[in-house]
Amino acid sequence: MLSKLWHHDTMSDEQGFTLIECAIVLAVIGLLAGGVMVGQNMVESARMRAANTEAQLYSHAIGMFHEKYAGLPGDLPNATTFWGDNPALCSDASIADGDLGTCNGNGDMIVQSVNLPNASSEQMQMWTQLSRAELIAGRYSGATAATADGLGRYDTGVAGVNVPRSEAESQAKWNSASFVAGAPDASLFNRVANFTLTLAGADFSVQQMHMIDKKLDDGLPATGMIFTNWRCSTASDGNNFTAAYAMNNANAVCDMYIIPRY
Template sequence: MHRMHNNNAPLHQQQRGFTLVEMAVVLVVIGLLLGGVLKGQELINSARVKNLVNDFRTTASHLHTYQDRFRSLPGDDPGAAAHLAGAITASTGGTVGNGRVDGNWNSTTATDESLLFWQHVRLANLAGGDGRNPGAEGMDVTTWLPRNAVGGRIGVTSTSPITGWGGSLFVCQDNISGRLAQQVDINMDDGLPNTGSVRLMANGSATSAAIAPADLNETALYTVCTSA
C-alpha cells in the first residue's frame, strides 16, 4: 500500500532560508553598488569644482585681456560703442571711465557697468554668449546673464562684496553648496571661508559678512567670491 505524501506540512518545513554564503554574496553586491554610486557622485562633484574654478579664472582673464586690447575695463569702457558694434555704454551703477567696474556683482539693471561687462567681453569675442543689448525690448536679463556649473550667477564688480575685504576687482558666483565651495577654496586658496583671496558669504547677496568656519554647512548654498 502506497503512502500518501503530506502536502499539508507546516510552512516552515517547506521553505528554506538564506545560507550564510548567500547572505554574504548579497551584502557584497550591495556594498559594490553603494561604492559605485558614491564614486560616481564624487566624480560629478570633482568635475563641478573644476568648472567653477575655471569660471573664476577665465572671467578674470576676460577683464585683463580686454583691458590690454582697449585700455579700458569692460563695462566701464567709455569708448565701447566706437570699437564694438552694438555695444552699450553704461549709464548707471557708477562713473564710466573711472577704472572701476561699478555696480553690484549680481546686478540685473541692464545699464549697470557690472552687467554690461558681459556684453563688452562677448562682443570682443573673449566670452561666448548673447552680445545684444540686454536692455532691448523683449530681452530677459536673467537668461541673458552667464551661469555657472550649478546654475548660479557669475558676476564681476570693483565694489567689495565682503565687509572689510580690500581689493580692486572681485569675481563672484552663487548657488554653490558648502561642500563644493570649500573644495573651490582649497583648490584656489587656503580652505577657510573668511580669509585669503577666496571668501564665502550668504547665497545671492550683493554684499555681506564672510561666513565663519564654524558656520559653514556642507549642504547649505553660498556665494563664493575671489579677489582677482
C-alpha cells in the same frame, strides 16, 4: 513516512536557497550603494572643477581685456568706438548703431552696479564687451533683468541671457559686484573692491568652498583674491578678517567671489 521525509527535505532546500538569495541581494545592494556614493563624489568633483576652470577663464579674460583696451569691461568709456552703439539700451545719436552694439562706461575703473541710461548697467555691459572682444564664448544682452530693483544689483543676472551660465550647477551663474563702499550684502565680509566676479547658485558646502579657495588662493574665507560669505566661516559678522572656514558647519551654503587680477 517517505512522504514526510521528502516534504522535510524540500522545505530545507527551499529555505537554504532563500538565504543564498538574500545574501546575493544584500551584496548587490552594497555594491549599488557604493556605486551611488562614488557617483556622487564624481559629480561633486566635477562641479568644483567647473568652478575652478571658469574662475580662471573669466579672470584671464578680464586681464586680457584690460591689456588690449586699457580699461575694464563694462567700465570702458569708449566702448562704442569698437562695437557701436546699442540703441535699445543707451542710444547716442552721435554714434553709429552697431550690429554688436554696447554702451560706454564712465571710465573710473569701477564696474558699477548702478544703471546706465535706460535699462543697462556696467556690470551687465561687462559680459557684453568681453564677448564682443571675443575673449569669452556666448552672446549677452547687456540689459538689466526686468525684475531689477532699479539699481542693477548683482543678483539681477539671468543665466545665459545677460550673464554666463555656470557648469557648476544647473541654476548657477556668473555675475559681478562692486564693493566700493564695503559689502553690498549683509551676508558678505565687509571688504572694499572696485569689482568682483561672483558665482552664485552653485551652493557649495563649506568643505567644497575651502577646497576651491585652497587650490586657487590662500584657503581663507575673508582674505586673498577669493572669498565667500561670512556664514561659511568661524566669524560672527562680516568684520572678522582672521576667520577660518567653519569646516563643521554642514548647513551653510557658500557663494564664490573673486577679485580679478589685471
